[in-house]
Amino acid sequence: MTLKQIIEGTDTRSGRLFDYFIQLLIVYSLITFSVSTLPDLSDATREFLFISQVVTVTIFTIEYLLRIFVADKKRGYVFSFYGVVDLLAILPFYMTLAVDLRAIRIIRLLRLFRLLKMARYSKAVERYRIAFKEIKEELIIFFSATCFLIYVSAVGIYYFENAVQPEQFTSIFHSLWWAVATLTTVGYGDVVPVTLGGKIFTFFILMVGLSIVAIPAGLLASALQDASRDIMEKSE
Amino acid sequence: MTLKQIIEGTDTRSGRLFDYFIQLLIVYSLITFSVSTLPDLSDATREFLFISQVVTVTIFTIEYLLRIFVADKKRGYVFSFYGVVDLLAILPFYMTLAVDLRAIRIIRLLRLFRLLKMARYSKAVERYRIAFKEIKEELIIFFSATCFLIYVSAVGIYYFENAVQPEQFTSIFHSLWWAVATLTTVGYGDVVPVTLGGKIFTFFILMVGLSIVAIPAGLLASALQDASRDIMEKSE
């Protein structure tokens, strides 16, 4: 009974300590993961990173097994969202031991699932989840409108710029990249219209685009405030 | 009677299937259109794209004729918004068969009208239409204010930068491009003020500009929420 309280609960002091320990370990494992991508690491560092990796995965494995052991409905936990996340957080490591080294690159990316383990401890996630759910329909509408706008922009700029800059605006697909960078106002400057028609077209597409691309932030801000209010009222 | 239900209605299973089929075909025809702009396509691909083109236009033509056949007021459909759109979605193809090849470029652009066919099936369009209508007057005010601001920015930066960068800020018209890229915060970086006066002017114009350019997003976001509420209340 005590073990269950420590692992699943946050009421006891040991339970909170266990939670903090796991969170710290997630952050630590992500830092070592990031460090491991640095070039020109010494052999000593590489070895240290590998040992860190083995230790953290071992602890996460023990945690996973304990959570199964402690769960009232073992099957329920294994197939629950966090059950799958906990498994995915350790699986990539065991897979890199088993399979050919060439495929490692993409498998190592799966370590990012450890970030999702973090979600269990975050109040922010719950709030975002509620906020997103509330405005799901509007976000889908916005997303399709944005895709529509980006496609139209790409076709338009392709017709204006292709003849003059065939290397930058080779096809509609190439022009899509310009459309994304421009309508989000990122504007890297690697692809820029130079024709008069292309520049006037950019002006009009931006006038329309700015109104549409910035919408979800406004929607999400007000939904997030509503979610906060709801949560505060419940906790009272 | 059954044919009418299939083509115009969404109540029957066949009606929904017909709708999905047309939507899929629109997306397919836009993808092949985009692919056809890629350079260095093999002859086999070009041929495949042309056949795709013939098939989709044939189906759209049959759809158009069926819609006329099925409509209660044939004249009304032909001159309605979607009637015109349906015609424009197939016309460019027949025109490219008839007229000289040199003019093709701009006519091919008309294929974009197929995107508008999509609007018939989209709930988003209706919502945006209501939202835009509600804040039409504010958007016009905003648009004139933005044009005013862009013109003033262009004149100002022309006087500061023309002497030092005559190739970038050749005339007020050339400076307008800088004004658009800067006030929308895209900032490509292809045209940048270098004089002290030009930089200080940019600071002040941005302080005023940021407040104005971002307004329509806020207006549209709240109008879109109102529109959603209205639609939800109606459907209850």
Added chain:
Amino acid sequence: MTLKQIIEGTDTRSGRLFDYFIQLLIVYSLITFSVSTLPDLSDATREFLFISQVVTVTIFTIEYLLRIFVADKKRGYVFSFYGVVDLLAILPFYMTLAVDLRAIRIIRLLRLFRLLKMARYSKAVERYRIAFKEIKEELIIFFSATCFLIYVSAVGIYYFENAVQPEQFTSIFHSLWWAVATLTTVGYGDVVPVTLGGKIFTFFILMVGLSIVAIPAGLLASALQDASRDIMEKSE
């Protein structure tokens, strides 16, 4: 009495025609002004532009004199906002005839005052004026906060980047330009931090800056909506 109605009123048909004529002339004079900045103009074009200039200024002068003639309180009109604007719209031309040609450049800029003549006919201006007035205090607070933030950013980046990029971040004054371009998210890319410290500093300053720089747009959007509502209620 009729002349007064034509010039000052908008009730009669002649009055509206007079207004449209003046507005058209303003736009025309601004276009010729912009064209006159183009390089490599032919002598014929230059002559045409000068004659255009003479004609428009003559008409604006007649308009100005008529407005004085027609006004109930002549002194009141001359020293009113629009009286001064009307004078400033014609004065630069007479000054360029009188004074040395070298100073022309800055005097020609004064032609922009013709844009302000336009304000008389614009409903947008009234609405923006009300909206700005309502949130004047917040905008001042925002403006001082932005200036504060830009200064702090410039000092910070100067200390991080000066040693490595002495030509880009020569002094705090030079760094201010980077701060303006970054905090407004324009990001031209002409001045970019390269040190680790400078990059981390940029991250934190942007986290704070984004929250502050985008505020006035939100304030202005809601104030503009309030102003619209007030005006609509009045007109009912």
Added chain:
Amino acid sequence: MTLKQIIEGTDTRSGRLFDYFIQLLIVYSLITFSVSTLPDLSDATREFLFISQVVTVTIFTIEYLLRIFVADKKRGYVFSFYGVVDLLAILPFYMTLAVDLRAIRIIRLLRLFRLLKMARYSKAVERYRIAFKEIKEELIIFFSATCFLIYVSAVGIYYFENAVQPEQFTSIFHSLWWAVATLTTVGYGDVVPVTLGGKIFTFFILMVGLSIVAIPAGLLASALQDASRDIMEKSE
């Protein structure tokens, strides 16, 4: 009693004059500080700047001592927020006299604390403080979400771009800089994805990112309006 009123109060004319004098001196000292970073200053200018520095610090020191002298609870003032700020505004100067010249650079940066002295006289600060406090929790949630998103973006782009641009996207740490510049839409253009995968990834991360990064501005704008209303109601 009079001295206390002059230094701490704003009711008397002398009190207000004292406040304006100190504010002017802060601005003056920050300008001379900025000027002192300019390269190629003449010896005369350097000397003038040093004397300015001595004079302002002397006055600030007198002000600090007077504030201690005048305070009801001397200890309370010294350890209060503004007491510490007043001390930090003069300390760097005395330290540069005492310690080795090499460390000067970072100590000079501490002069920025003089800006905080300014806060005492600003109504804006109070309002921002209230607004920030009200939405503190949301801002923390937003900040962790942004950090999360930036980290995920950096990991993603590292996997797409590292092979093609090993010098730009050397490690996850190097990719973080791209993630910051992109998600804030600054888009300097010094690091740009070139692979198809990287570009598509950028599109999706921007679609999610724009909704999240722009949230705090919306929250802060409405909190600031609430704060203004509260303050106005209190002053009535």
